[in-house]
Amino acid sequence: MRVLGQARLRQVLTAILAAFMLLAAMNLAKGAWLAAGLELTTVALLVAAYRLNERHRAMASAWLTLGSLLLMLLGLMVAGQGLYDEAFIAFPGLLLFASMFGSHRLSAALLAVMLAALAGLYGAHQLGFLPSVPHAIDASRPLALATILVATGIFVMVVKADQRHLLAQLDIEKHELMRSHARIEELAYRDMLTGLPNRTLALHRLDGLLAQAQRDQTLVGVMLLDLDHFKTINDGLGHARADALLRAVATRLRACVRPGDTVARLAGDEFAVLLGGVRDEQAFTTIANKLLAQFDQPFALDDMPVHTSCSLGIAIHPRDGGDGTTLLKHADLAMSQSKSAGRNTFRFFDEQMNASLAEQLQLSAGLRNALECGQLQLHYQPKIDLASGRITSAEALMRWHHPEQSWISPERFIPVAERAGMIEQLGNWALHQACTDLLRWQAQGLHGIRVAVNVSPLQFLRTDMAHTVTQVLRQHGVTATSIELEITESVLLGDTARLSQTLDRLHDLGVQVAIDDFGTGYSNLAYLQRLAVQHLKIDRSFTRDIAHEPQTCELVRAIIEMARCLGLRTVAEGVEDAPTQQLLQTLGCDVGQGFHWSAALPAQSFADFVRRHHSALQPALATAG
Structure with a gap:
């Protein structure tokens, strides 16, 4: 009942x-x-x-x-x-x-x-x-x-x-059901922050544009847009203002496209603009410039002007793909090229990008195998004390001997390792291998050589580097004074407090730190004054022309004088000839490194080179004495 x-x-x-x-x-x-x-x-x-x-x-x-x-x-x-x-x-x-x-x-x-x-x-x-x-x-x-x-x-x-x-209740439930359906559709197809279509709805609309383009014999453009340095804005201004920026960007993008075009937010700070019914490829260039121009004026966030730019990648149907997924992938590759080109610009997709991606995937897979199969080696380039002429240290440079491609340059595989999340494995391997080679040299009677190991900014900032070095030294029984770490200037832009703490701990261990490629990045003298680093490496782009360009010579002189005032030793990279060596000595540079003395050598060859070099120095030292 x-x-x-x-x-x-x-x-x-x-x-x-x-x-x-x-x-x-x-x-x-x-x-x-x-x-x-x-x-x-x-x-x-x-x-x-x-x-x-x-x-x-x-x-x-x-x-x-x-x-x-x-x-x-x-x-x-x-x-x-x-x-x-x-x-x-x-x-x-x-x-x-x-x-x-x-x-x-x-x-x-x-x-x-x-x-x-x-x-x-x-x-x-x-x-x-x-x-x-x-x-x-x-x-x-x-x-x-x-x-x-x-x-x-x-x-x-x-x-x-x-x-x-009952009828009134049914009517209420009907409207509630309609609202629920609308809400479900909104959640499924709309970005909640900006109200723009999300990836699912964007792909659905793109399929419709492609079908229409096939009937009308027109072009479809997929533009992927990514805000430049958005993480810095998010971290510096907070999530609330970053969200407000995304909403403001969405508003400007919608305002500069046609009513039938789609502006979607795909994820994070990545937006897509879908253009259909286009008959001339030149129109995409016009629209891309129009989109970039939207970022010329600052965005007002709580009465605070915020400047940002964007990187844009463009793929066109039918030239660059016949389905939505392919077009999005190709537009993403083009957007990556925009970032590599300096950001705040746009690039059209071309097949060479696909070939580059395929090569990176192949290198990534091969690199994992290289670690397991012993294909990686460390070669050592000597560093010469310019005052005494003796070899006091060496830079460990990673080399990959591929069974099919012979030697692969680190300029090719190191960026791949960073993108593939393998850079920490490579860095740890390099530390272990450097300690192994040091012990072998010492067993052969070669003492007093310090090895400098390059550390990726990603590894230095994401891991407890002091703990890692301590564990490696303890495992091999190598003294901390035998190891030097080389980091790039970009590391100085990270968490200053954490960076300072890490450098202090390394200094307490006895591990020396060098700033590599100094002068090519964000040189910050205040950081150098406060942080526990011991060496500045002058980039080869300065030393290469120092003997022929007076302005470059004066710049190097200034770097050396500044380092001396801060209590830092200077190392000049890329020394190719005797005149450059002599000029650097005159300017007061402490250490030289380059092909003038030797290229990077395998571990045993380096040990032999050191012995020959020091043997050749003995008569000169005796005469000087």
Whole structure:
């Protein structure tokens, strides 16, 4: 049985009790004792049903009410006028009650019982057992009929009210469902921060543009746009302002494309612009310049002007691909080329980019195998003390001897290792191998040589470098003074507090640190003054032309003087000839390194070279003495 609620049943029982109490009073007044007795008995049963309902037993109350009413009505008809009794008109109300509080099966069963009762009454009348004779109409009859009609009318009104409530509830649920569907669609296809289409919707729209382009023989352009140095903005200004910047960028991008074009946010600070119905490739150049121009003016974030730029990559259908996934991939490759070209520019995709990507994937797979199969080696380029002429240290340079491609330059595989997340493995291998070679040289009687190992900025900033070096030195039994680390200037742009702490710990160990390629990046003298570094390496781009360009010579002189004031030793890379060596000595440079003395050599060849070099120095030193 379906429960509609305790309150609704209370209303119905109150109406029925009132009706039957009125009918009982009327029958008592005119001396119809049997009818009055049946009605009073029904009142008692209905009171019991009322109490059951108040005790939260609505289903039992409804069943008792329904049974009592049916039996009472049939009893009144038998004791009264039979088929002519006014109790008959209450049957529809009883069916309404059953439909309110029961199932269709119960209503059908009740209807069958009623029809069977009528048939029985008719049969009893025909056989003479029950007379069905109408009585004379008096004032009590219309009152009784009115009472029954009122009770039935209350049933009808209750059903109507429930119907209205149900329809209203269904309407509310319908709108809630529509809102839920809209919300689900928004979550599935929209970027919540900017309101732009997300990657899923962008691909769907791109498929539509491609289908239309095939019919119309037009071009489709996919432009991928990435904000330059967004991480710096995010870290420096906070997530709230970075999010505001993304929303502002979305607004500007939407404003500078056609109504039918799509601007989407794919992820993070990466946006896509999808252009369809284009007939001239030159139009893509025009639009790309228009997009880049949107970043000429600063973005106002909480009244703070923020300047940024973007890098843009463009792929065109059908030239660069026939499906959305391929076009996005090619546009991404072109965007990477824009970044490599200095950012704040755009590049069109060409097949050479695909070839470069394939080569990088091949190198990445081969590099993992190289680590396992011993294809990597360290070669050592000597560093010469310019005052004494002795070899005091060497730079360890990684080499890859590929079984098919022979020697592969580190300029090719080191960037691949950084992108593939292998640079820490390579760096750790280099440290271990340098210690192994140092011990071998010492066993051969070659002492006093310090090895400088290059450390990638990624490895230096992401790992506990001091802990790593300590573990390696302890494992091999090598003294810390035998190891030097070379880091690039870009490391100085990282977490200054953490960087300073790491350098201090290395200094306490006895490990020396050199700033490599000094002068080519973000040279910061304040950092050099505060941080525990011991050497500056002057980049080969300065030493190469020092003997022929007076301005370069003066620049190198300034670097050497500055280093001397800061208590740092200078190492000149790329020394190719004797005049350059002599000039560097005159300028006060401490150490030289370059092909003038030797290229980088395998470990054993380097040891042999050191012995020959020092042997050749002995007569000169003796003469000088």
